Structure formats: C-alpha cells, structure tokens
Amino acid sequence: DSGVTQTPKHLITATGQRVTLRCSPRSGDLSVYWYQQSLDQGLQFLIQYYNGEERAKGNILERFSAQQFPDLHSELNLSSLELGDSALYFCASSLSAGGDEQYFGPGTRLTVT
C-alpha cells in the first residue's frame, strides 16, 4: 500500500458526459501527479500540482482539468468524454516539487461507452 488513495476504483459513463476523479496523496507529500495509461500508449504524464499550484503540464487535453485543494487532495475533471478517453488514470504523489520517488495510487479505471 503506497498510502495514496484514489476514488472511484471503476467508473463507467457515456460519451459526452463529465466525471471527476479524486486523489489523496501520502501524508506529508506536497506534489500530486496525474497519469493516463491507455491500451495503445505507455504511462502518459498529464499534470502536476505542488502545494496547490500547477507545476508542470504534459499532453493534457483542453477537455481535462485538475486542481489541488488546500488539504492537498486533488481532482481530475474529464469533460465531453469520448470513447478514446477510456483508460486507467493514476495519481501519484511525492514529497518535493520533483526529482524524488513518486508513489502511485491504485488507479481509476474509466470506461466510456
């Protein structure tokens, strides 16, 4: 158990809908990272927040947004969902702003039908 929690574990929704994925980092960690793992792609970095501020951005679609709250939990919002958004979404956390080990949560499996 990494200490990172993600909810929900599974999510099935229809195209065009909007969903919110939630992540709680390990106690004491200030950075939260979001990754997408789809069948035909490796683990893709989406976005990082550090102590409430956006720190780094990857290939995150405009339909996706994220935020980190004062209690350091984070939410990833996915809107206007398409079939191709079906994937495993991981959250990870680390102590610093980058360069240290990242601890991954169990993931949220999103299926868009």
Place this chain on the structure above:
Amino acid sequence: ILNVEQSPQSLHVQEGDSTNFTCSFPSSNFYALHWYRWETAKSPEALFVMTLNGDEKKKGRISATLNTKEGYSYLYIKGSQPEDSATYLCASPRGSTLGRLYFGRGTQLTVWP
C-alpha cells in the same frame, strides 16, 4: 535518442536465472532516471532514482547502473524468482521540470518456476 526506450519488450527466464534489461534516454540535459516495477493488477512501485553518472543502486537482488554520457541504464536481477515477474519501467524528465516524467514502454519479465 529522443525518447525513453526500453529493451527487450519482454523476457522469459527460468527461476534462478540472472537477467538484465536496458533503458535508453536522451543524454543531453540529463537530470534523473527513475526505475519502477509494475506488477499485474497493482500500481507502479518506485525502485530507484538515479542522478549521477556511474551511479549504482541496489535493493535486495535488484541493482541498476547509470551512464549519463551515453544515455543508458541497466537493471539487473540476480537469481530471478517468480515473484519478480512484473513490468519494469524507466522514466526520465525532459528538461528541468523534474516531476514531469516520460516513461518507456517497459520490459515485461516473466519468471517460470
């Protein structure tokens, strides 16, 4: 090398065999190289973060070396056990934003009893 690449894609060995695989990464503007182990139905687990040329790290039967000048890292597993079966991922930041990791596609190791 423009991206993080791993070889071989998969590897099957017998219990007790020692094995190694390679991660290649862009050698210019190198900052760090991460190794992760990802068991089926679980989430990636950090093994090592390496930053110095010539660095060697060890955790039990698993060790890793780093050559930043030529842009490669080797991961070694001595006396493989069935519980070592997993996908081994390496990742490196591109640029100085150290948390923005770019992952290779992984080496899938299967150890047969």
